[in-house]
Amino acid sequence: MLSFLTARQAGLDDPLRLRRAESTRRVLNLELNHDRDVDRIHSNGVNTIDIEVIEGRYMLSGGADGVIVVYDLENNSGKPQYTCKAVCTVGRSSRYVHRFSVETVQWYPHDTGMFVSSSFDKTMKVWDTETLKPAEVFQFEGNVYCHHMSPIARKHSLIAVGTKDQKVQLCDLKSGSRIQVLQGHRGEVLSVRWSPRYEHILATASTDSRVLVWDVRRASGSLFSLDQHNGDKSKASSEAVNTAHNGRVNGLCFTVDGLYLLTTGTDDRMRLWNSANGKNTLVNYGKVSNESRKGLKITVSRSCSPEFVFVPCGSSVAVYTLHTGELVTMLRGHYNNVDCCQFHPDYQELYSGGKDCNILAWVPVVRPPDVEEEGTAAKGGSQATVNPAFEDAWSSDED
Amino acid sequence: MNRKRALISDTFKVNKRRVGNEKQFGAVNNGEAGPLDVKATLQDLMTLFPRKLFNDALPQIVLKHQLYSIHNDRTQVDRQLSDLREQGELLMFQLGFDAEAFGLVFAADYKAKVLAGEEGRGTRGTVDKFLEKVLPSCNDLSFNKDKMLKEFLFTDSEITQLVRSGVLTVRDAGSWWLSIPNSGRFTKYLIQGRKAVLGMVKKSKYNEVLKAELEERQTNSQVKFQIKYHIHDIIGAELVECIPTTSGTLLRCVDY
Numbered sequence: 001m002l003s004f005l006t007a008r009q010a011g012l013d014d015p016l017r018l019r020r021a022e023s024t025r026r027v028l029n030l031e032l033n034h035d036r037d038v039d040r041i042h043s044n045g046v047n048t049i050d051i052e053v054i055e056g057r058y059m060l061s062g063g064a065d066g067v068i069v070v071y072d073l074e075n076n077s078g079k080p081q082y083t084c085k086a087v088c089t090v091g092r093s094s095r096y097v098h099r100f101s102v103e104t105v106q107w108y109p110h111d112t113g114m115f116v117s118s119s120f121d122k123t124m125k126v127w128d129t130e131t132l133k134p135a136e137v138f139q140f141e142g143n144v145y146c147h148h149m150s151p152i153a154r155k156h157s158l159i160a161v162g163t164k165d166q167k168v169q170l171c172d173l174k175s176g177s178r179i180q181v182l183q184g185h186r187g188e189v190l191s192v193r194w195s196p197r198y199e200h201i202l203a204t205a206s207t208d209s210r211v212l213v214w215d216v217r218r219a220s221g222s223l224f225s226l227d228q229h230n231g232d233k234s235k236a237s238s239e240a241v242n243t244a245h246n247g248r249v250n251g252l253c254f255t256v257d258g259l260y261l262l263t264t265g266t267d268d269r270m271r272l273w274n275s276a277n278g279k280n281t282l283v284n285y286g287k288v289s290n291e292s293r294k295g296l297k298i299t300v301s302r303s304c305s306p307e308f309v310f311v312p313c314g315s316s317v318a319v320y321t322l323h324t325g326e327l328v329t330m331l332r333g334h335y336n337n338v339d340c341c342q343f344h345p346d347y348q349e350l351y352s353g354g355k356d357c358n359i360l361a362w363v364p365v366v367r368p369p370d371v372e373e374e375g376t377a378a379k380g381g382s383q384a385t386v387n388p389a390f391e392d393a394w395s396s397d398e399d
Numbered sequence: 400m401n402r403k404r405a406l407i408s409d410t411f412k413v414n415k416r417r418v419g420n421e422k423q424f425g426a427v428n429n430g431e432a433g434p435l436d437v438k439a440t441l442q443d444l445m446t447l448f449p450r451k452l453f454n455d456a457l458p459q460i461v462l463k464h465q466l467y468s469i470h471n472d473r474t475q476v477d478r479q480l481s482d483l484r485e486q487g488e489l490l491m492f493q494l495g496f497d498a499e500a501f502g503l504v505f506a507a508d509y510k511a512k513v514l515a516g517e518e519g520r521g522t523r524g525t526v527d528k529f530l531e532k533v534l535p536s537c538n539d540l541s542f543n544k545d546k547m548l549k550e551f552l553f554t555d556s557e558i559t560q561l562v563r564s565g566v567l568t569v570r571d572a573g574s575w576w577l578s579i580p581n582s583g584r585f586t587k588y589l590i591q592g593r594k595a596v597l598g599m600v601k602k603s604k605y606n607e608v609l610k611a612e613l614e615e616r617q618t619n620s621q622v623k624f625q626i627k628y629h630i631h632d633i634i635g636a637e638l639v640e641c642i643p644t645t646s647g648t649l650l651r652c653v654d655y
Contacts, residue, residue: 246498283474285473286467286637287637324474325474
């Protein structure tokens with residue numbers, strides 16, 4: 001570690017290298033910390049979590065009871081012991097609350113003034129965070145499983161919605177209407193994701209075992225369908241031709257650079273695809289147990305040296321290395337099935353929510369203090385131990 | 400003090416030279432020993448296959464997932480296997496009882512056994528032709544009618560002869576799997592034995608058994624293969640969970 005610091009100081013190493021090494025070390029050290037807690041508001045399972053991209057300070061969660069909660073993740077108290085408090089809630093008493101379970105929530109990618117939630121009550125609501133009232137409500141014919149807004153879009157403000165219907169709907173935020181329909185799936189659409197690299201590329205996953213990649217500017221169908229055998233028709237039975245999985249595909253996630261796409265399916269497999277040509281990279285993750293009937297939310301780490309993917313697996317979260325398929329560790333702590341997880345890129349923390357109504361925060365283990373420091377702390381020590389990051393070097397006590 | 404051994408990323412690992420070869424007790428890591436050699440592992444596993452049981456009529460078959468129980472890095476194993484298949488040394492077959500169960504046979508073994516089985520039979524010429532023309536050039540697991548007729552110029556009656564001799568098995572109308580003649584009994588014994596060994600693990604107290612202890616156990620008449628063969632099979636197919644303990648690897652039943 002010191003060698004990285006001196007190399008960075010002397011300019012021998014790229015600054016990115018130190019950052020990556022330390023991020024990776026922190027991700028490998030994730031564990032439950034009794035100092036960090038998230039307020040428990042939901043009375044029924046937590047289905048979805050989203051952390052806003054701009055500051056990384058506020059987190060949204062949607063539950064099976066229709067309640068949506070906004071939490072403040074930042075620790076301003078100066079003490080290491082901290083509970084992430086709920087800033088505001090759209091609770092059961094609100095007039096505008098969803099009637100049934102909220103399946104997906106997402107912050108507006110450009111600021112926290114707005115967020116969008118979709119639910120099994122066949123609506124998708126665009127909320128104003130200040131007043132907690134919906135600015136717009138989109139009605140659909142079937143349960144809405146998921147929606148996603150492109151995080152990089154400048155030229156369009158489309159929300160892709162996957163419902164029980166086979167058609168993927170595109171709703172426009174600016175005009176408030178449903179402007180486009182993408183036809184191609186033969187089953188319910190369980191997951192939709194925009195590419196973080198190209199603002200017009202969309203990937204959708206469905207119960208018909210296929211994953212289709214679309215360019216929304218194109219009038220005719222999808223660009224291509226992901227094929228798990230890469231065109232080798234001889235590998236499996238003839239029904240499995242041109243399918244991404246041998247069962248329902250319920251999890252989709254692009255890597256941060258948008259070059260690869262991860263999919264998980266109920267055949268207990270996870271596959272990594274090259275998102276440019278749709279080829280299966282054939283990375284073997286082994287058995288990734290998956291019994292979810294609706295979508296599963298998986299997430300990838302960011303700016304680490306081997307990237308990691310976090311998958312909810314039963315009642316724990318499995319951490320795999322992205323490109324080699326090695327199982328790094330299983331994060332155990334939930335009492336019931338885990339439904340969603342989200343990675344906080346700035347602090348390398350993982351938040352996961354599940355049926356036990358808890359949102360757990362997995363925090364990198366703090367380095368143990370050196371032996372000399374422990375000695376002086378014992379001598380000096382009537383003060384409560386303050387995190388050295390909060391101590392400043394210029395104020396003096398004598399004034 | 401953090402008593403847990405933390406995961407360390409490769410950049411921070413200090414490579415210490417090991418003095419001599421210390422005897423490692425507990426879970427032994429094969430992966431760090433040296434570069435992954437799939438071919439050597441295949442040859443080791445092939446020795447577990449019981450040749451006498453089938454009167455030497457079958458070539459030695461190893462299942463692809465048995466390799467996963469020995470090597471940790473599945474992706475590397477898959478890559479090396481596809482290299483060996485490209486070079487023509489190894490053949491892979493779809494065994495039929497499970498979509499993901501693939502059997503591996505060395506090409507030389509396969510050819511020798513198939514030709515030995517065809518001695519004195521009328522179909523020998525066609526089978527010979529198939530082995531010479533198709534196997535070296537094509538790595539697929541299955542063939543469909545177009546390919547057989549146009550690329551390889553086999554006639555319908557020749558295809559029927561190949562199916563009768565057991566080299567091809569019907570997959571659906573107009574397509575066939577590549578298969579091992581007389582492998583029906585192999586599949587039957589494998590499934591039987593797998594069920595019996597899994598039953599042995601399930602019946603144990605707490606549904607778990609030390610791997611070393613399971614290897615020593617007496618097998619009943621249902622289990623026709625060596626128990627080690629079945630153990631590699633159930634570990635690789637992830638029907639049991641492998642847990643490292645201080646007394647060795649523990650196999651615990653995975654119940655869903």
